[in-house]
Amino acid sequence: MTHPIQGLGTMAKGKRRQVARSKTLPEIITITSGKGGVGKTNIAVNLGILLRQRKQRVLIMDADLHLGKLDVILGITPRYTLAELIDGSRSMEEIILHHPSGIDILPATSGELTLLEADTHMLKILAESFSSIQAQYDYLFVDTGAGVSPTVLTMALGADKVILIITPEPASISDVYAMVKVIHSKSPELPLILMPNRVRSMEDGLELHKKFNLVTQKFLKTTVHYGGSVVEDTAVGQAVSRQRPFVIEYPRSQAANNLQLVCHRLLKLPPREFEHRSNIFSRLRINRKIVGSLLT
Numbered sequence: 436m437t438h439p440i441q442g443l444g445t446m447a448k449g450k451r452r453q454v455a456r457s458k459t460l461p462e463i464i465t466i467t468s469g470k471g472g473v474g475k476t477n478i479a480v481n482l483g484i485l486l487r488q489r490k491q492r493v494l495i496m497d498a499d500l501h502l503g504k505l506d507v508i509l510g511i512t513p514r515y516t517l518a519e520l521i522d523g524s525r526s527m528e529e530i531i532l533h534h535p536s537g538i539d540i541l542p543a544t545s546g547e548l549t550l551l552e553a554d555t556h557m558l559k560i561l562a563e564s565f566s567s568i569q570a571q572y573d574y575l576f577v578d579t580g581a582g583v584s585p586t587v588l589t590m591a592l593g594a595d596k597v598i599l600i601i602t603p604e605p606a607s608i609s610d611v612y613a614m615v616k617v618i619h620s621k622s623p624e625l626p627l628i629l630m631p632n633r634v635r636s637m638e639d640g641l642e643l644h645k646k647f648n649l650v651t652q653k654f655l656k657t658t659v660h661y662g663g664s665v666v667e668d669t670a671v672g673q674a675v676s677r678q679r680p681f682v683i684e685y686p687r688s689q690a691a692n693n694l695q696l697v698c699h700r701l702l703k704l705p706p707r708e709f710e711h712r713s714n715i716f717s718r719l720r721i722n723r724k725i726v727g728s729l730l731t
């Protein structure tokens with residue numbers, strides 16, 4: 436079996452044991468992919484639940500409400516979004532949803548508001564409201580859409596770590612590579628974690644990472660860490676159609692077992708140094724400017 440911290444690559448050896456989480460600010464992990472429909476939302480939700488089962492407090496922010504399907508997968512309907520916080524009609528506590536599994540959900544965007552269009556004053560309101568609740572969480576997962584778009588890039592550059600979901604199809608692989616290239620050009624220190632999903636076997640997943648990493652090392656001079664793989668498993672689709680997370684509905688499925696290993700790996704990764712952490716909405720303000728200049 437692969438050692439849980441294999442693939443940490445450039446992360447300093449001395450820091451591998453330092454896994455104590457900050458009690459003040461959550462670690463921000465953006466989950467994204469090159470191609471759509473590869474399992475981002477399923478992995479965000481189910482990994483969040485496994486972390487919760489290991490006593491970690493997790494908030495999942497749905498940064499892509501129309502495509503993200505977080506509500507469909509969890510069988511919950513958000514009543515409010517951050518738009519109601521900005522217009523002053525609801526508080527952050529009223530917007531956050533509590534799922535019975537113990538994870539919380541922040542429905543961030545709506546038809547009326549996208550985070551990239553929010554003006555500086557709005558982002559200030561969001562940052563202040565979020566400051567009042569962020570200490571309640573160890574992890575903030577940001578579930579995004581796919582591909583190199585301004586929203587996805589802003590959310591990726593604002594993270595402490597980025598999980599890139601990849602499936603074995605050629606389009607998924609080349610699209611993830613494009614993503615790594617652009618993220619790396621702006622933030623070379625940001626740890627990128629590749630997570631193969633829908634693979635035939637764990638060996639295939641490991642091989643996919645190995646090949647991908649050879650390419651990024653050769654052409655971008657950077658290492659993409661291995662986050663563990665999840666195999667193709669009918670339990671995932673069945674759980675989705677029941678609107679229940681697969682780690683709860685089918686806890687002994689292969690996909691759930693694989694994700695346990697992923698969870699274990701994630702907990703072993705060194706957290707970002709506390710002094711570099713800041714509020715996600717304050718980061719958004721800075722990063723969307725960078726992204727604006729990058730994509731024009």
Ligand SMILES: Nc1ncnc2c1ncn2[C@@H]1O[C@H](COP(=O)(O)OP(=O)(O)OP(=O)(O)O)[C@@H](O)[C@H]1O
Pocket residue numbers: 468470471472473474475476477478502503504579580581632633665666667668669671672675690
């Ligand atoms: N390991 C897996 N085994 C089998 N099916 C899977 C697996 N992972 C995901 N799927 C299928 O893929 C579908 C899409 O998953 P999901 O909605 O999580 O993808 P996504 O990347 O978030 O999509 P989008 O880009 O639209 O947000 C699921 O409904 C499920 O049926």
Ligand SMILES: [Mg+2]
Pocket residue numbers: 475476477502503504505578579
């Ligand atoms: Mg999704």
